[in-house]
Amino acid sequence: MGQGLSSETSEAGPRVLFVDDDxxxxxxxxxxxxxxxxxxxxxxxxxxxxSVLAAQPVDxxxxxxxxxxxxxxxxxxxxxxxxxxAHDPDAVVVVVTxxxxxxxxxAAMKAGAADFVMKPWNxxxxxxxxxxxxxxxxxxxxxxQPEGAAPxxxxxxxxxxxxxxxxxxxxxxxxxxxxxxxxxxHGEAGTGxxxxxxxxxxxxxxxxxxxRVDIRGLAADAAEALAAAVEQARGxxxxxDEVADLPPAVQARLLALLEAGPDLRLVSTTRxxxxxxxxxxxxxxxxxxxxxxxLPRLAARGEDLELLLEHFIRLFARRYGRAPKxxxxxxxxxxxxxxxxxxxxxxxxxxxxxxVLSEGxxxxxxxxxAPAPGLAGEKPGAPDLNLARSERAIVEAALKRxxxxxxxxxxxxxxxxxxxxxxxxxxxx
Numbered sequence: 001m002g003q004g005l006s007s008e009t010s011e012a013g014p015r016v017l018f019v020d021d022d023x024x025x026x027x028x029x030x031x032x033x034x035x036x037x038x039x040x041x042x043x044x045x046x047x048x049x050x051s052v053l054a055a056q057p058v059d060x061x062x063x064x065x066x067x068x069x070x071x072x073x074x075x076x077x078x079x080x081x082x083x084x085x086a087h088d089p090d091a092v093v094v095v096v097t098x099x100x101x102x103x104x105x106x107a108a109m110k111a112g113a114a115d116f117v118m119k120p121w122n123x124x125x126x127x128x129x130x131x132x133x134x135x136x137x138x139x140x141x142x143x144x145q146p147e148g149a150a151p152x153x154x155x156x157x158x159x160x161x162x163x164x165x166x167x168x169x170x171x172x173x174x175x176x177x178x179x180x181x182x183x184x185x186h187g188e189a190g191t192g193x194x195x196x197x198x199x200x201x202x203x204x205x206x207x208x209x210x211x212r213v214d215i216r217g218l219a220a221d222a223a224e225a226l227a228a229a230v231e232q233a234r235g236x237x238x239x240x241d242e243v244a245d246l247p248p249a250v251q252a253r254l255l256a257l258l259e260a261g262p263d264l265r266l267v268s269t270t271r272x273x274x275x276x277x278x279x280x281x282x283x284x285x286x287x288x289x290x291x292x293x294x295l296p297r298l299a300a301r302g303e304d305l306e307l308l309l310e311h312f313i314r315l316f317a318r319r320y321g322r323a324p325k326x327x328x329x330x331x332x333x334x335x336x337x338x339x340x341x342x343x344x345x346x347x348x349x350x351x352x353x354x355x356v357l358s359e360g361x362x363x364x365x366x367x368x369x370a371p372a373p374g375l376a377g378e379k380p381g382a383p384d385l386n387l388a389r390s391e392r393a394i395v396e397a398a399l400k401r402x403x404x405x406x407x408x409x410x411x412x413x414x415x416x417x418x419x420x421x422x423x424x425x426x427x428x429x
Contacts, residue, residue, distance in 0.1 A: 047162035055314030187295030190343030208236025312351035
């Protein structure tokens with residue numbers, strides 16, 4: 001975020017999100033819009049915008065069309081416009097363009113944008129455009145939703161991140177989802193297989209339900225349960241969760257059900273990898289994986305970790321009615337060096353705990369579940385997500401480092417002396 005920019009929004013007027021990588025443009029828009037009663041939020045990239053949209057609903061999205069250096073085609077902006085409207089067809093997007101020109105802006109309106117703004121803009125014209133867009137959003141919302149509803153985008157269907165593996169995943173989902181082809185999703189526990197399956201269902205165009213079958217919970221004679229699930233999923237999607245665990249006695253029955261040609265979309269997930277699918281019949285496996293995709297581990301997602309962490313902090317701050325706190329860079333460095341057990345799910349849990357329990361003005365490394373040394377059965381170097389054990393170890397280590405000087409230890413941990421004393425009593429230190 002550019003210097004001097006704030007992502008805070010006011011409650012007085014319509015809320016605007018400006019997605020642009022130019023801090024000067026963002027600052028000019030912020031000053032103008034806030035002076036005229038608008039709430040204002042910023043995102044430096046379309047990927048960052050997903051996090052903002054999930055945490056704080058907006059009325060109008062101002063979307064720059066070009067982000068890559070030297071780009072003038074607007075291709076990246078068009079792709080993100082399509083992504084936004086896929087999540088929320090009623091979203092009101094105003095595209096912002098300079099070098100691309102009027103022809104590209106008009107093409108964006110044909111693709112679903114409500115209007116366009118040219119850089120550099122005329123302030124009265126800019127305000128008129130944003131006000132008209134906010135009114136359009138109000139009319140759309142009042143026609144479809146009750147007062148006070150609803151985030152503009154479904155935060156549960158956002159695949160956040162801008163790393164190369166996540167961009168490839170989003171692209172593959174965008175191409176596969178509308179086709180109706182069977183999809184097999186690989187990934188470790190916590191990487192987001194269920195989320196990917198739900199996004200595929202949401203973008204499939206099917207009006208029926210997403211019916212989930214937990215294969216690990218099936219008994220060996222569960223053929224009737226599978227047949228019932230197939231019936232329930234007609235017109236929708238059948239999700240076979242952890243399909244590699246399908247009992248051999250049931251595989252022939254599932255194959256027969258699928259060969260009957262039911263009107264459903266088939267999505268399967270597995271944490272076992274390709275080798276773990278060896279127990280499945282070849283003819284069944286061929287039906288499961290017309291399209292295969294693998295979800296990356298958190299450690300392979302680079303800077304996505306910080307984006308995800310900031311998203312989860314905003315999300316849980318909003319859920320628990322608290323103001324989001326800034327992140328100490330040392331906390332981010334720790335989590336990058338030692339990603340939480342449980343992949344993205346573990347990061348989400350760590351963020352929730354930090355939001356709930358932090359007492360300082362900044363979220364520090366001590367607010368996240370840090371390694372607790374010497375615990376049997378624990379993966380070396382992985383943060384301990386048992387909060388009580390982790391907190392005791394952190395406090396004890398800080399006290400030892402400072403010769404049990406409570407003031408110095410409290411300062412390092414970002415706590416008051418009283419807060420540290422409470423923890424010392426709690427853990428018998």
